[in-house]
Amino acid sequence: MRILVIGAGALGGYFGGRLLAAGRDVTFLVRPRRAALLAERGLEIISVKGGLQLAHPPTVTADKLNQHYDLVLLSCKAFDLTDAIKSFAPAIGPQTMILPVLNGLLHLDILASHFGAEHVLGGLSKISATLDAEGRIHHLSSFHSISFGEQNGARTERIEALAETLRSSGFDAPLSENILAEMWNKWVFIAAAASLGCLMRAEVGDIVATGAASYGKTLLSECAAIAARHNFPQDAQGLQFGEKMLTEAGSAFKPSMLRDIERGQQTEAHHIVGDLLRRSGDLPTPILQIADANLKVYEARRAREAGA
Known part of the structure; x- marks a missing residue:
């Protein structure tokens, strides 16, 4: 081959x-x-x-x-x-x-x-x-x-x-x-992780230390609801893993999209966060919407400064 x-x-x-x-x-x-x-x-x-x-x-x-x-x-x-x-x-x-x-x-x-x-x-x-x-x-x-x-x-x-x-x-x-289900599973987690990290501009441990762990849970739930709407419900074990990753005290976990922002680089926000939000229909996704807007502002400012 x-x-x-x-x-x-x-x-x-x-x-x-x-x-x-x-x-x-x-x-x-x-x-x-x-x-x-x-x-x-x-x-x-x-x-x-x-x-x-x-x-x-x-x-x-x-x-x-x-x-x-x-x-x-x-x-x-x-x-x-x-x-x-x-x-x-x-x-x-x-x-x-x-x-x-x-x-x-x-x-x-x-x-x-x-x-x-x-x-x-x-x-x-x-x-x-x-x-x-x-x-x-x-x-x-x-x-x-x-x-x-x-x-x-x-x-x-x-x-x-x-x-x-x-x-x-x-x-x-x-x-x-069942590769599409596996792709949806990964997508749900990385979209929630990217949204949380980029909104807060912080590692998970620092977010949890301020009492904001609930935002990680909410984002995971919003993303999982979108997957379920498209007939790819998340299994309990996967959700438990995702919740642990996004709420663990002292964790140094930081999504790669946040690292891209810290380096002033282009992100995959449109494909990971924006496209997932586009598929949400009439589902309530308030935190995901704020994360998407935040990332759009970053990309717009980055493009403006690059053209200055």
């Missing part, structure tokens, strides 16, 4: 590097600067699961992409999706599977509108990783997985072939028969 990994950053580089080290046929679609760095220094992964140093990983730039691939692994930021689609479009053939591991669900509709729903799998990743100034990938935790499946849950020939390709590739890759 010929695999095109979009980008060689923290996620694409990590999972693509593991696949390459396991002998899979992997090519990274990268920008010229990243291609030059990989040619010079190779792809390095620093991880408690075992480090890797891969010399001369196969790369291609968008202007040289002229072949179809069996699988496109897509792990870009949601706000980069439009540009990413333009770059990898020539790789999509009649049988190509696209496996996106972006947050939320809006990207499924966008990808389907460009390539057809039949090409788009469901997927999500669980990993904490970052790219340092020298281009090395640091895996920051013990978990590293990609869950995937047909959106309708079918056990098709192609999804079984993909499961075989991802098996024993150096990371966990469970084949799911």
